[in-house]
Amino acid sequence: xxxxYKRQQIxxxxxxxxxxxxxxxxxxxxxxxxxxxxxxxxYHYFESKQHCLYELMGQALAxxxxxxxxxxxxxxxxxxxxxxxxxxxxxxxxxxxxRARVVVAKQxxxxxxxxxxxxxxxxxxxxxxxxxxxxxxxxFLARGMGTGAIPDSDPKLLARAALGLYNSIWQWCRPGxxxxxxxxxxFFVDRELAILGCATELRAPCFPPRRRSSLDL
Amino acid sequence: xxxxYKRQQIxxxxxxxxxxxxxxxxxxxxxxxxxxxxxxxxYHYFESKQHCLYELMGQALAxxxxxxxxxxxxxxxxxxxxxxxxxxxxxxxxxxxxRARVVVAKQxxxxxxxxxxxxxxxxxxxxxxxxxxxxxxxxFLARGMGTGAIPDSDPKLLARAALGLYNSIWQWCRPGxxxxxxxxxxFFVDRELAILGCATELRAPCFPPRRRSSLDL
Numbered sequence: 288x289x290x291x292y293k294r295q296q297i298x299x300x301x302x303x304x305x306x307x308x309x310x311x312x313x314x315x316x317x318x319x320x321x322x323x324x325x326x327x328x329x330y331h332y333f334e335s336k337q338h339c340l341y342e343l344m345g346q347a348l349a350x351x352x353x354x355x356x357x358x359x360x361x362x363x364x365x366x367x368x369x370x371x372x373x374x375x376x377x378x379x380x381x382x383x384x385x386r387a388r389v390v391v392a393k394q395x396x397x398x399x400x401x402x403x404x405x406x407x408x409x410x411x412x413x414x415x416x417x418x419x420x421x422x423x424x425x426x427f428l429a430r431g432m433g434t435g436a437i438p439d440s441d442p443k444l445l446a447r448a449a450l451g452l453y454n455s456i457w458q459w460c461r462p463g464x465x466x467x468x469x470x471x472x473x474f475f476v477d478r479e480l481a482i483l484g485c486a487t488e489l490r491a492p493c494f495p496p497r498r499r500s501s502l503d504l
Numbered sequence: 505x506x507x508x509y510k511r512q513q514i515x516x517x518x519x520x521x522x523x524x525x526x527x528x529x530x531x532x533x534x535x536x537x538x539x540x541x542x543x544x545x546x547y548h549y550f551e552s553k554q555h556c557l558y559e560l561m562g563q564a565l566a567x568x569x570x571x572x573x574x575x576x577x578x579x580x581x582x583x584x585x586x587x588x589x590x591x592x593x594x595x596x597x598x599x600x601x602x603r604a605r606v607v608v609a610k611q612x613x614x615x616x617x618x619x620x621x622x623x624x625x626x627x628x629x630x631x632x633x634x635x636x637x638x639x640x641x642x643x644f645l646a647r648g649m650g651t652g653a654i655p656d657s658d659p660k661l662l663a664r665a666a667l668g669l670y671n672s673i674w675q676w677c678r679p680g681x682x683x684x685x686x687x688x689x690x691f692f693v694d695r696e697l698a699i700l701g702c703a704t705e706l707r708a709p710c711f712p713p714r715r716r717s718s719l720d721l
Binding site: 309311312392393394395396398399440441444447448450451452454455456458459474475478481482484 | 669
């Protein structure tokens with residue numbers, strides 16, 4: 288077994304529980320039981336259910352940031368980079384969808400300082416993760432305005448609008464229904480392009496076949 | 505003193521506390537103290553802090569619904585009705601902004617069934633309020649598609665996108681900053697029109713002078 292394997296297993300089980308039943312209704316002891324670990328031993332990995340939540344959020348945000356950076360770096364042309372970033376937002380595994388749902392549902396908790404030291408450190412990492420991502424989007428959009436690819440406006444406000452629309456999806460969308468991630472992606476990439484003020488002929492991108500799952504509305 | 509006055513006073517004080525400090529950090533006893541009522545007497549009005557939250561959400565949703573219906577009924581022309589609805593979304597008092605912030609921050613709690621009878625009844629009212637509003641938007645957008653005012657698409661998805669973008673504003677926007685509600689409204693009404701696929705010449709509506717406050721980003 289690799290080092291960190293058990294820790295990641297706890298995070299994965301927690302993601303499934305939080306995403307499916309909701310954070311409040313998930314008992315910390317149930318996660319321990321599902322992982323096959325004593326409820327004392329689990330405290331070696333996380334100080335609390337909330338510590339686990341913050342770590343899970345931090346991972347999700349780091350993943351979104353890494354993917355964003357990679358897609359931006361892979362394209363010299365700004366518009367091509369934008370399309371790659373937007374299409375990639377919907378290339379998610381079922382667990383990544385659940386994780387996005389948890390991040391969106393509990394993002395309010397990121398603002399509240401905690402007393403347990405490791406819990407607080409994880410919270411601050413998650414908070415910085417959201418700020419970094421928002422800043423990266425703002426800087427990227429400002430560059431698009433500079434090149435004339437999108438109309439001038441306030442890049443910070445525009446980043447918040449684009450991310451706000453995307454996050455809102457995970458408030459009602461859950462894995463396992465009739466709508467595919469591709470259909471969802473096609474609809475919302477178009478709307479993101481519209482928000483940013485992109486020319487109409489850019490719309491309706493082609494979604495390559497990838498890993499994905501159907502969703503429940 | 506009018507009947508219901510004290511009850512509304514509790515709701516108003518709770519709105520200010522929840523909006524400013526957050527729901528979790530607000531003590532139920534502090535609300536009682538601010539209203540000048542004993543912490544036993546306050547239970548005559550609300551079974552719990554969460555009961556009060558649900559009532560406050562239900563009021564907010566009923567208010568949004570009533571304003572939506574009024575604006576739609578006031579215009580025979582679909583596009584004029586849409587503009588009236590969108591501009592009205594930003595005609596908010598400072599307390600209404602706080603209330604919108606509370607609704608958005610705690611909307612996850614609407615899905616969790618409760619055991620206290622009046623609390624549960626208030627939760628169900630709030631839940632139905634969100635569904636009714638979403639349904640009304642969907643029906644309105646379907647009518648716009650029928651008249652050719654906006655391009656055909658899934659009205660339910662489009663309603664969720666339009667409402668999702670609007671709700672996301674209240675996740676980061678708070679009263680008392682440098683950005684006016686008018687500036688915020690101008691920016692986001694344009695983006696809502698873009699999401700809906702409205703023709704470009706409709707953009708940048710005129711905001712009449714009304715009650716409002718500045719906002720903090």
